[in-house]
């Protein structure tokens with residue numbers, strides 16, 4: 001085992017050397033590699049064929065210029081990315097993120113995680129991710145449209161139903177997917193719904209895709225609670241963010257009997273001890289695109305904490321649904337001290353390594369993003385199935401499929417953790433379970 005660990009450490013050092021300055025990517029790689037010792041000890045063929053080193057190197061990385069004009073006629077330039085990470089299980093699949101913090105290291109961490117997440121869904125999809133340092137906040141609809149058209153004018157040559165199928169992520173929702181789909185159709189002269197997911201319902205989208213990541217994460221936490229003979233009933237919950245994932249996490253928590261008392265955006269936190277008014281949040285965020293602070297204009301009893309830390313509020317269930325590294329070691333310790341018994345990650349890598357260690361040591365139910373938030377991409381794959389069959393399924397049918405997929409992912413992670421001697425450790429379970437499927441496919445495909 002010590003020999004295997006030394007080999008894995010050498011691989012990690014090589015990743016650091018080959019990808020300087022990409023700290024989020026390093027963090028995501030280390031988290032997976034730390035779980036793989038027992039797997040490669042059982043499967044020496046993975047070492048012989050250098051599967052881990054190959055998985056850490058994206059199959060293709062595309063970086064491009066995105067020029068566009070703002071409403072004043074001024075030329076603006078952003079940078080676009082698409083990292084096609086691994087296609088051993090199917091076409092590359094993963095979202096596009098538009099946020100000023102985007103650079104190659106963020107897209108690579110997301111693309112790397114995506115490979116294992118997609119493997120966990122049990123559906124035939126490989127891993128990829130893309131985006132831009134463009135900030136949609138404060139831009140007019142016309143500016144967003146011109147940006148999306150310029151972005152797609154380069155991206156279109158790299159994607160396709162059988163090649164690479166992007167979707168949304170931070171800053172990319174139905175509006176942006178619409179503009180990109182329109183431009184794809186115009187340039188290629190092909191009505192090809194299978195090229196993007198998260199589409200509108202009248203032009204190839206799937207019911208439940210909008211709700212899928214939040215609903216799925218909540219189903220996953222529900223399974224973790226059930227495994228401990230517990231439930232959401234009467235639990236006080238926190239959900240960070242107030243975007244797509246946060247909104248539908250809150251909705252499903254309320255449907256399952258929990259009470260969500262706080263959410264946030266990058267400016268501050270809303271605390272409503274009576275339980276959040278979700279209709280109002282949807283109106284503010286989805287329809288009017290306003291800041292969460294405006295919640296208190298309707299509900300005077302609620303508190304707005306500018307620049308506040310949501311994790312300081314006592315809760316039993318926490319579901320980070322905003323961005324990476326939003327829970328640090330101190331936040332994790334506060335959550336545990338305040339009686340938190342379950343954490344389910346709607347966001348990707350929202351907990352720092354110190355935070356993860358605190359959750360694991362405290363033996364609370366901790367569902368890492370690559371397992372807990374896999375419902376979004378799983379439902380994207382269901383959208384692809386409907387597009388391929390020129391079909392559209394009902395809400396109930398699609399939601400049931402999503403729930404079954406999440407139950408299955410939970411079961412596989414739970415059983416794998418137990419099999420590898422770490423019962424209840426969903427980090428280990430998810431990493432090993434996601435890895436083995438990809439590794440076996442890569443062995444079968446030969447050196448490609």
Ligand code: NDP
Pocket residue numbers: 168169170171172173213240241242243244245246264265266267321322323324346347348373374376377
């Ligand atoms: P949205 O853009 O809809 O919402 C993002 C929310 O998080 C907003 O409330 C935003 O606040 C907040 N946020 C974003 N960046 C930061 C930051 N740096 N600091 C503080 N708050 C921030 O994105 P989604 O809901 O789609 O995505 C949220 C998370 O879920 C991401 O980690 C994403 O990768 C992950 N995810 C999303 C999936 C999907 O299907 N959409 C699938 C799987 C994972 P503000 O408006 O102030 O920026």
